[in-house]
Amino acid sequence: MKISISKIIIFSFLIFFLLVFWQGLKKDNSYDTKSLIGSRISNFQLIDINNNGKYISEENLKKNKFTIINFFASWCAPCRSEHKYLLSLSNKKIKLIGINFKDKKINANNFLKELGNPYKFVGKDTDGKISILFGIYGIPESILIDNNLTVIKKIIGPIDQIQYDEILKLIQ
Amino acid sequence: MGDHTLSFNIILSVTGTFLVRSGILNSVHTFASDPSRGIYILSFLSLMIFSALTIFFIKHKKETYNFNFKSRETFILTNNWFMIFFLATVLIGMLYPIFLDVLTNVKISVGPPFFNIVIIPLVIPLLFLMAIGPKFGWVKSQNKIVKKILFLILGATIINLFIFYFFGKYSLLSNLIFIAAIFLILHSILEIIKFFNKKKKPELPRIVSHLGFGLLVFFIGINHQFSLEMDFNLKAGEIKKINNYEINFEDIKIKDSKNYQAIIGKFKLTNLKNNSVEYLDPEIRIYSNPETLTYEAAIKTKITSDLYLTMSNVSRSDYYNIKFQNKPFMIWIWLSALMIASGGFMYLTSKK
Secondary structure: OOOOHHHHHHHHHHHHHHHHHHHHHOOOOOOOHHHHOOOEOOOOEEEEOOOOOOEEEHHHHOOOOEEEEEEEOOOOHHHHHHHHHHHHHOOOOOEEEEEEEOOOHHHHHHHHHHHOOOOOEEEEEOOOHHHHHOOOOOOOEEEEEEOOOEEEEEEEOOOOHHHHHHHHHHHO | OHHHHHHHHHHHHHHHHHHHHOOOOOOOOOOOOOHHHHHHHHHHHHHHHHHHHHHHHHHOOOOOOOOOOOOHHHHHHHHHHHHHHHHHHHHHHHHHHHHHHHHHOOOOOOOHHHHHHHHHHHHHHHHHHHHHHHHOOOOOOHHHHHHHHHHHHHHHHHHHHHHHHHHOOOOHHHHHHHHHHHHHHHHHHHHHHHHHOOOOOOOHHHHHHHHHHHHHHHHHHHHHHHOEEEEEEEOOOOEEEEOOEEEEEEEEEEEEOOOEEEEEEEEEEEEOOOOEEEEEOOEEEEEEOOEEEEEEOEEEEOOOEEEEEEEEEOOOOOOEEEEEEEEEOHHHHHHHHHHHHHHHHHHHHOOO
16 A cells, blocks of 8 residues: 555544544533532523513623522422522522523413512523523422532422522522 | 445444444433443444555555436436435534534534534435436436426425415425425325336336335424424322323332332323323333433334323422423334335345
């Protein structure tokens, strides 16, 4: 086989590909929310549920000392049980952002009208794709972040008295 | 040239095996993945690539072709370019997130929006070319063929309008996809009739594969447009009504298996239109070593649609997150793919 520049380029290109694959094997690619604690939230933008041109991004969250991002839906029964704790938290030194998960706008608005609206902003995630960024398995789930956008706590399932007390302790 | 294409195909197949079985890629097809297994597959892949490429460079001889633009070969070549484009799109969509993660530490996910935007518009000309291409260079009367094509497009448009009007509305692009797919199906059916009337040269393998491809695109389109997907919560003993279905979460039981414990839900699905009843049993499996949760879907396959039900637990709650899907003509998608493959087998086994 004659060695030529084109052959060297092809072989080098393939070696590069295989090296990337080899490096990729060392990366943790599992969809696990445990690793979310301590990591920073990035690259996200939420559009208002009522399509009135409002949106929220990382820059808005940096202004709050603490923010809870809560994933909810009108069809989610356990979301109802945690709602009183969310309303109570909204009166503390904490801002709440709601992400309405795979829901209809009218149902979500009725849900908030009936139980009260604890959120400073309600964004929509109609097809559930934004929730993937936050490592959401199912709802309700909540994420407590600080003004550096670092995840301090992740609550899988509805917030109860124990979780509520823990959140208050963390934001002191 | 055929041998080299074969090597290329096998290398790509092993690359696919590596991607989904090593855990390097998070995909719906990623099951039984294991990074330590990935090292072995990667070693095997490297060996295959370098040996195949070395043999190619040693044995490769330059070949010259007489290329006639107005020929069947032009259409076959054009369709091959379309197929290569689809292959490249899928390959880039799969590999780009891995390269980005390894080289820049940025994680992205590539899903249906990317593939739909890039692939779907080009499926339309491909379907038309599949029907028209084999005619080229054979036909004595160009007018006759143009008339026939126009007639078939009109037929396909009428059938599409019927589906659009009676079963539901969809986008302009989807309309074009349906028209192109129905056109190829009608064209292939006419060719089969001609074949059995012995008015045409025997080209059954190609016709069967083309009919299969038309049906595949048609049923994927129908499935995409008319699928029903709902997420909701239920606890044992509760009932939920969705469109024509009543979903009764009757009971829950725990079963111990050799290496996992399963939480099994018993769901009774009643179709309120015809009162037919189906039972589905989705599972949550808790493996102990290593501690892993998996969610096993319950699937009921029927001629007209597949029913899927999955359940996942909600922490500190009696409720379960339920996902219910009704996907029409799922089995027909598989049968269409089988039809495409059987055309290939017919060609391989036919006397030339």
